[in-house]
Amino acid sequence: MANEALRATDDIKPTLTDEEVLEFCKTGLLTLEGVIPDSTNRWVFQYLDEEGADPHQLVRDERFIDEVLLHPAVAGVVRSLLGANFQLPEWMANHRLVGPEAARYWHIDAGSDFERACNLLQVFYIPQSNSLEMGPTLFLPGSHLVPITREDIERFGHLAGQVPTTAPAGSVFVTAYSIWHRQPDKVDQSTRNLLKWVYWRTTPPARDWNARPDFDFAGADYSYTSNYFTGGHRKWQSVPRVAEMFYWLCGKADDFHMVGGSGWPYSSSDPGMWSRSR
Ligand SMILES: [Fe+2]
Structure with missing residues (x-):
């Protein structure tokens, strides 16, 4: 290339x-x-x-x-x-x-x-x-x-x-x-x-933009709601996708692990995301 x-x-x-x-x-x-x-x-x-x-x-x-x-x-x-x-x-x-x-x-x-x-x-x-x-x-x-x-x-x-x-x-x-x-x-x-x-890109991903040492990977909000997805019902689907892309960009793809269910990278501060999924 x-x-x-x-x-x-x-x-x-x-x-x-x-x-x-x-x-x-x-x-x-x-x-x-x-x-x-x-x-x-x-x-x-x-x-x-x-x-x-x-x-x-x-x-x-x-x-x-x-x-x-x-x-x-x-x-x-x-x-x-x-x-x-x-x-x-x-x-x-x-x-x-x-x-x-x-x-x-x-x-x-x-x-x-x-x-x-x-x-x-x-x-x-x-x-x-x-x-x-x-x-x-x-x-x-x-x-x-x-x-x-x-x-x-x-x-x-x-x-x-x-x-x-x-x-x-x-x-x-x-x-x-x-x-x-x-x-x-x-x-x-x-x-x-x-x-x-x-x-x-010609080099492997690394978090060498204007990063700050105290960025909270564990508590960050990885969700994104598009109105296209029936008014936000599918907000939860965006979370693992966004988190995985962000980790990849940080050069931390190997650190990205989902335990499943409502565990990380879902946010415990947004329980409504789960109560909507009936
Ligand atoms: Fe096009």
Whole structure:
């Protein structure tokens, strides 16, 4: 996987705390609103508008690497979740829509494995502001750990808890690869650009983000409730999945043991989770 031609990333500083890494394990989605400056958004937008523009060329464009791929806010998140010396993307796609477009099905991208690990991150960047009329990608937070087949997911329509990527220009969405997503109806005449790429891990996971010594692994809340799952009844299902992913990211996969039943990682402070499961 290593490619000598790609820029080194060994000097990138992590930005996330334990709580923020755990939150990413729960949602599979981290939004950085408007972090890329307008001057960058403008030239990227103009480039994509040129006749014959090839978004793939951007992965070798020094200016794009400096201003977007290695922007400190973006790279700091990637460094936190993928460790030191993460690999920059080797390809770039642009989900460009011109004028009205019908919605696409809910789907997961090819190769999704719903793994309780984090070896790659799929990242989206919008160089222009996204309104609901522009068909902004919808994500279902928490779905990255919920296995489903493409055949089943295609039948879904509106899902409670879905989050649209309506955001100001220069926003970046960092996602776990297996997150469920779709493009809704685009109803306006605008041209929408959505750049998408993947960063890769090259080193084993370690808890070397902005961790603090007193983080309470035993007492942390590993649950996540998505409204999609019938109003929270399936909250308990998220707990082992989230906890296992967090332990994996900490480099503590070998320490992750479930005793079963309502034992750890379920929280004794939330007995309601059990009384609801009739
Ligand atoms: Fe997709």
